[in-house]
Amino acid sequence: DAKTTQPTSMDCAEGRAANLPCNHSTISGNEYVYWYRQIHSQGPQYIIHGLKNNETNEMASLIITEDRKSSTLILPHATLRDTAVYYCIVLSGNTPLVFGKGTRLSVIA
């Protein structure tokens, strides 16, 4: 069972920041927060992950609250190619990724 809760869908205007929330209130101390996305007809793609500190890479930023019960994925300047389903996943050790339903992000021109 997925350990995360995400909104079903969100819209974002092209060029604006997309902020995707995720609740993981039962996260334990050794569990990481991972984000993947799946563009239509493709396999999921890794975006970013973190434990407790905020993280940034060339794709996105990940903001994790101090109590680690929630996080936000930020796409700073969304483009039409960012339209996808975004999955927030809590993971520890060598356990496989468990995908929930994710958030369907639609970037609108």
Add this chain to the structure above:
Amino acid sequence: GAGVSQSPRYKVAKRGQDVALRCDPISGHVSLFWYQQALGQGPEFLTYFQNEAQLDKSGLPSDRFFAERPEGSVSTLKIQRTQQEDSAVYLCASSARDRTEAFFGQGTRLTVV
């Protein structure tokens, strides 16, 4: 190629037929995962290998599903006596080690008619 390769991309099987789906992971990747994705749903875990050892097969839906990775590289997912409910996209992923990013293939779309 540099990515995870799956073949065939599309497979149509008649009900009752056996099928074999192939996954070529990224060279040197230790972990290999199989997922099943029904239309409109997120991927569902099927099974996991570390090298040639199948460490977790708890997600395999029935004993008609069988996976192997005999030399710790290429993996095959076999489905015997296919049924209509087996119609889905089957995704393979590999990763270098624990808690590193997993790279997914484009999947095999299986349609059972």
